[in-house]
Amino acid sequence: MVAASPATERFRPIWRAVATSVVPEAAQLGATEWAEVEAIVTGALAARPARTQRQVALFLTLLDWLPLVRYGRRLRALDGARRARVLSLLQRAPSLLIRRGFWGVRTLVLLAYYGRPAAAAAIGYRADPRGWDARERADGA
Amino acid sequence: MERDYDIVIVGSGAGGGTVAQELAPLVEHGRRVVVLEKGPRLADHEFTGVELEMAQALYEQGGGFLTHDGTMTLAFASAYGGSTVVYTGTSLTAPERVIRGWDVPGLEHADLLRRSAKYAEQNNVHPLEQSLINDNNHLFVTGGRKAGYAVEQFPVNVKGCRGSSLCNLGCPNQAKQGTNRVQLPRAEQAGVEVVTRAEVLRIRPDRTLDVRVTAKAPGGKGAPSEWPPGEHRVRAGLVVCAAGAIGTVALLFRSDLVGRLPRLGRGFTCHPALILVGEHPQTITNDVGHPKSYFVDRAAAEGFVLETCMYFPFVTAKSLTGFGASHSAIMRAFPRLQMILLLACDRATRENRITVDGAGRPVVHYRLMPDTIDGLVRGTRAAARILFAAGACRVHVPAEPPLIDAAEAGRIEQRITARHFRPGTLALSAAHLMGGCAMGRSPTDSVTDAWGRVHGTPWIRVADASLFPDSLEINPYLTIMALADRVAEAVRADV
Numbered sequence: 001m002v003a004a005s006p007a008t009e010r011f012r013p014i015w016r017a018v019a020t021s022v023v024p025e026a027a028q029l030g031a032t033e034w035a036e037v038e039a040i041v042t043g044a045l046a047a048r049p050a051r052t053q054r055q056v057a058l059f060l061t062l063l064d065w066l067p068l069v070r071y072g073r074r075l076r077a078l079d080g081a082r083r084a085r086v087l088s089l090l091q092r093a094p095s096l097l098i099r100r101g102f103w104g105v106r107t108l109v110l111l112a113y114y115g116r117p118a119a120a121a122a123i124g125y126r127a128d129p130r131g132w133d134a135r136e137r138a139d140g141a
Numbered sequence: 142m143e144r145d146y147d148i149v150i151v152g153s154g155a156g157g158g159t160v161a162q163e164l165a166p167l168v169e170h171g172r173r174v175v176v177l178e179k180g181p182r183l184a185d186h187e188f189t190g191v192e193l194e195m196a197q198a199l200y201e202q203g204g205g206f207l208t209h210d211g212t213m214t215l216a217f218a219s220a221y222g223g224s225t226v227v228y229t230g231t232s233l234t235a236p237e238r239v240i241r242g243w244d245v246p247g248l249e250h251a252d253l254l255r256r257s258a259k260y261a262e263q264n265n266v267h268p269l270e271q272s273l274i275n276d277n278n279h280l281f282v283t284g285g286r287k288a289g290y291a292v293e294q295f296p297v298n299v300k301g302c303r304g305s306s307l308c309n310l311g312c313p314n315q316a317k318q319g320t321n322r323v324q325l326p327r328a329e330q331a332g333v334e335v336v337t338r339a340e341v342l343r344i345r346p347d348r349t350l351d352v353r354v355t356a357k358a359p360g361g362k363g364a365p366s367e368w369p370p371g372e373h374r375v376r377a378g379l380v381v382c383a384a385g386a387i388g389t390v391a392l393l394f395r396s397d398l399v400g401r402l403p404r405l406g407r408g409f410t411c412h413p414a415l416i417l418v419g420e421h422p423q424t425i426t427n428d429v430g431h432p433k434s435y436f437v438d439r440a441a442a443e444g445f446v447l448e449t450c451m452y453f454p455f456v457t458a459k460s461l462t463g464f465g466a467s468h469s470a471i472m473r474a475f476p477r478l479q480m481i482l483l484l485a486c487d488r489a490t491r492e493n494r495i496t497v498d499g500a501g502r503p504v505v506h507y508r509l510m511p512d513t514i515d516g517l518v519r520g521t522r523a524a525a526r527i528l529f530a531a532g533a534c535r536v537h538v539p540a541e542p543p544l545i546d547a548a549e550a551g552r553i554e555q556r557i558t559a560r561h562f563r564p565g566t567l568a569l570s571a572a573h574l575m576g577g578c579a580m581g582r583s584p585t586d587s588v589t590d591a592w593g594r595v596h597g598t599p600w601i602r603v604a605d606a607s608l609f610p611d612s613l614e615i616n617p618y619l620t621i622m623a624l625a626d627r628v629a630e631a632v633r634a635d636v
Contacts, residue, residue, distance in 0.1 A: 023468075
C-alpha cells in the first residue's frame with residue numbers, strides 16, 4: 001500500500017485537482033491516460049521511504065482543506081482560477097516546508113504528465129535514437 | 142559466501158573504471174582484482190532513449206536524489222560505467238588557478254594535464270564536426286558573441302555520434318566513450334572481474350567488505366549480477382573507493398572511519414545548476430544533434446559557467462518556474478526552444494557536507510551561500526542576454542512573472558534579482574558532485590593525501606571526485622580520471 005497514491009479513492013480527487021491546475025491539458029485526459037498518470041505517481045512514491053510517502057499524504061490533506069478557511073470549500077471543489085490562486089500562494093509561502101511540499105507535488109504531476117511518451121509527442125518532442133538520420137528521413141530532406 | 146582479492150575497487154565510473162584499467166596488468170602477475178559496481182550492466186539494445194525508463198534504469202533514485210532540505214536534486218548514475226554513462230562527454234582539463242588554489246602538497250597542475258591528455262586520447266576527445274552541430278548550439282554561439290561573451294567549443298569524447306541528443310539517458314548508439322566503452326572492457330579483457338548489482342555496505346577493520354548483491358527485478362533492465370544474489374564477504378588486500386562523492390563518503394561513514402577522519406564528508410560542492418529557456422519565433426533543431434557543444438566560462442570573473450544543453454520533456458517541465466497556462470505555453474513551444482544550462486561555482490564551506498542517516502544512507506546537507514546566489518543571478522542575466530541576442534522572442538527565467546518578452550530585454554537587471562532565487566522556489570539541480578574526502582596534508586585538514594591514501598588507513602584509497610578539496614569550476618570527469626590514474630600509480634608501487 002503506497003500512502004498518498006492517486007490510485008486510491010481517498011487521494012484521487014485532490015491529485016486530479018492539483019494535476020489539472022499544474023497542467024491544464026490534463027483536464028482532457030481520458031480514463032486510460034489518467035490510469036497511466038496515476039501509475040507513474042504511485043511508482044515514484046513507492047520508490048521513496050514510507051516516511052516521505054506519509055509526508056506527501058499529509059501535505060495533500062493540508063492542501064485540500066486549507067482553502068476552506070478562505071473560500072469555504074476544499075481545493076478539490078474550487079474553480080480553476082481559485083485553485084490556481086491557492087497554489088500560487090503556496091508556491092511563494094514564507095515557510096520552506098510549504099514551498100517544498102508544493103514543489104514535490106508539482107514535480108510528481110509533471111513527471112506523470114510529461115513522462116508519458118504521448119505527452120512528449122504532443123508538445124513536438126521528436127528525439128530519436130537514430131538522431132540526424134531519423135530527422136532527415138522524417139522531414140524528407 | 143567468502144571471497145579473496147588483492148585489490149577491490151568500489152565503483153566503475155570515471156574513477157573506478159580508470160583504476161581498473163590501470164591495475165589490470167597486475168592480474169598477469171597473479172594479483173586478483175575485482176570491481177564491485179552497485180548498478181546494473183545494460184546491453185546495447187536496452188538504451189532506448191525513453192526518458193522515465195532510462196532515468197529509472199541508470200540514475201540513483203531515478204534521478205530524484207534530493208538534498209536534506211529538499212531544495213536541490215542531485216543527479217548521479219548507478220550503472221556499469223557510473224556517471225560516464227549519462228554525461229554528455231564534455232572533456233575539459235582543470236584550470237591552473239583552481240589546482241593552485243587547492244594547495245595540495247604534491248599535486249601539480251602539469252601532472253594532471255599530462256594524465257588528462259592520456260585519457261583524452263584514449264577516449265577520442267575532440268571538437269565535434271561543424272556539420273553535426275544543431276541550431277540550439279549555433280544560436281548560443283551567435284547570441285553569445287553578439288552579447289559580448291567569449292564562446293568556446295567543448296571537446297567531447299564521442300566516436301560515431303549520430304546526434305540522438307539523448308546523451309543524458311545513455312547513448313543509444315554507443316558513441317560516447319565513457320569507462321563503460323573504453324576502460325572497463327579493457328580491464329575485463331585483461332582479467333579484472335567486474336561484478337554488477339553489488340553494493341558494498343561496509344569495510345571492516347580486518348579488511349573484509351560486507352557486500353550485498355541484489356537480484357534483477359522482473360522486467361527490469363540489465364543483466365543479472367555475476368554473483369548470486371545475497372550477502373557476500375570479500376577479503377581485500379587493498380580497497381580503492383571510487384563510488385562517487387556521495388557513495389564513497391557514505392561508505393567510509395558506514396565503515397566507522399569518521400572518528401579518525403574529522404574532515405570526512407566536509408567540503409561538498411556541486412555547481413548548482415538552472416536550465417534557462419528562450420522561445421524563438423521559428424522551429425529550430427534542438428532535440429536532434431549533440432546537446433552540449435559550446436560554453437562560456439565566467440567562473441573566475443563572475444562565478445558561473447554557461448553551457449548549451451537540451452533536456453527531455455519531464456526534466457524541462459520541472460526546471461521551469463511556475464505552473465498552469467503560462468508553463469504549458471512554454472512546453473508547447475518545445476520545437477522552438479533554445480536551452481542554456483547555468484552552473485554556479487560554489488565554494489567548499491563548513492555547512493555543506495555529506496553525512497549518513499541511522500540506516501547508513503547518504504544525506505547531503507546543502508545551503509546556497511550568498512556568493513553562489515550572486516553567481517546564479519549574474520549567470521541568469523547573462524543567459525537571458527544571450528537568448529535575446531540569438532533572436533528569442535521571450536525567455537523563461539526565475540523571475541516574477543517568469544516570462545520576459547523581448548520588449549523588456551533592456552530591463553534584465555531589474556527583472557532578474559536575487560529575491561527570486563529563494564530555496565524552494567527554484568528548480569535547482571546538480572550533477573558535478575565533488576568533495577567529502579579532500580586531499581591534503583593531515584587528518585586535520587583532509588581525508589587523504591595527494592595520492593588518495595586515507596590518512597591512518599593506507600590500505601584504503603579514494604579515487605573519485607570526492608578527492609577535490611574545493612570546486613573544480615568546470616566539468617570534472619577528465620580531472621577525476623587524471624587523479625584516479627595517480628591513485629593507480631601509487632597502488633602499483635605499493636603492492
